Amino acid sequence: MMMSQEIGPVLRRLRMSAGRSRPEQAEHIQTFQGGRYFDPDRLKRWERGERIPTSTDFQLIADAYSLHLEEVRQAVSLARQARRLARLHPLIEHDQAQEEDRVDRRSFIGTALAAGGTMASEPWGRLAAALHGGPVDKPTAGELEKSTGELFTAEEHMPARLLAARLTSHLDNITTVLPRAGEHERALTIAAGETAALAGWLYWDLGDHETAACYYSTASLAGRRAGHGAVNALVLGYASYGVNSEKAREMLTAAQEHVRGQGYATARAWLCAREAEEAAAMGDQEAAVRALDRATTAFDYAAPGGEQAWMSFFGQARLNSFRVATYARLRHPELTSAADDALASLDGVDTKVRVAVLGDVATGYLTAGDIEQAVEVGRRALTATVQTETTMGKVRLTALADRLPNNSTARTFREEIRAAIA
Known part of the structure; x- marks a missing residue:
């Protein structure tokens, strides 16, 4: 084996x-x-x-x-x-000699908690009993794992500043019970790693990159200690947004090596689509198209919502928006068609995914020369960005504003973007 x-x-x-x-x-x-x-x-x-x-x-x-x-x-x-x-990448470096001591004390999450603050444990009945010193039983471990998944679902809707305290509290709960986890130690270590990765993403969204780096490093350590490479893939995928395109491609290629097994098709599709986006940013059309093809093939085998909780955001609409973003950077002849498809697949999507898709589609229409459609979709993206307070939406809209022409309609929208983001 x-x-x-x-x-x-x-x-x-x-x-x-x-x-x-x-x-x-x-x-x-x-x-x-x-x-x-x-x-x-x-x-x-x-x-x-x-x-x-x-x-x-x-x-x-x-x-x-x-x-x-x-x-x-x-x-x-x-x-x-x-x-x-x-x-x-420095986000996943750690000192091996210190690592063993931290793990032996079951306090490797402490680095992240020190960066993000520690909140009081939530008042869960079964968990309260475990916190008083009893062993962690299967229902308690299951509840903690379930709550980890619920945090990823909440992140799709909730602004980072509101979710951060809840997430830190959950991580504190897992950290507290790990010394008595017994047969559930690996599962809870994985849950802790996934939670820390999400914390890194949230703090990056809040602009606190130093704290984000601490969480990413700790999440990577948890994945390594549990022998669960998928956590490291998640960290690399998140962290790839904070580096230049060349470094991001290297990270995303490495991340894909961790999700080649059965049950990771959605994760592979996401990482391949991200690779396509970054390859296109570097002008590497051939690599970008190949990566998109791999993303589409992986997604054909995916079971969105039925694999990792942290991939719940990635559905057809998000895959389509990655295609739009890639085609826009390549000025691909099928850009307008891809934008139309992405917009059509957005029906019923009311989360931060909506921000990403609308932002990509607005940029796609602008690149294709359809300024009126770009402004119309861009206004929808602005509304969604204000509601969710997501940095990714602000980044997309700022880039869109910088590219808008000086005709009256576009100029007015540019001023709306800058006023809303300011």
Whole structure:
């Protein structure tokens, strides 16, 4: 069976499951190499990710830890990939030596809480019992996981400033029960990582990029500790909005590697569509069109609303708006048709997705030369942006205002945008 964790956490988990200290594990390893001395510090560096085993170590590790050789190779490959990702973007870097201590104390979420503040726990009956020291049972864990999903749904409608306190409180609840999570530890660690990623997105939306970076880093750590790459894909997808197009493409390509399994088609479609958008921004038409094709193919296999809670925003309307945004940047001949399709698919969508779609469609019509339609759709986008207070909407409308011509209708709308955003 293929590993879903890097080699360091795997070795540490197996050692602890055997009840051995590092020196004891080093002695155990010695028996598999003819009694030759094995340095416990070497093992320490492996477990912390400070060093990655080389191919000459693979068979020894497989023998000493009762693993298949291919499992070792896969875990080492994941470790190398994680190291490349850490170099790729500072939002997902972390100090490996400090990481282990934080995790052992079950307080790795503390970094994010320190950045975002800690709120009192919500008064849930079953959770209150757990907070008094009892073990976390299945209903309590299920309630926390369900509440995590509900936060992503709430984010589609609620301004970031209103949701932030509720989200931080939920993260505090998970952090409090993690030491007693038992068999539910991995599931709750994943929920904590998803919650921290959403917190990063909210604080980025609020303009607090330093706090957003803390949450993203902590979310990435949670995903790594749980061996759940999808959390890291979510972090990379969110964080890609805050960097230049070249860096964003690298991050989005890396993110797609984490969501290749069954049940992640919607996530793949989103990440591919984002890649198309950024490729188009760089003028790479061929790559942009290929990425859009991959997004469409993935979406054909998707079950929107039936996969990850954090992908609940991504439906046909949002996919269509990504196509419009990509075509607008490429000045594609099918831009007007794509804009019409996106507008038609918007019926019944009344969330922040509406802001993104209307903003993309307005820009698409303007690029195609239909100024009257651009202004009409742009006014709808402005109304939705004011209601939801979303930064993404403001960014789109500011860019639209800068491109509007100086005829009377467009000039009046430009002034409306600037007054509303100011």
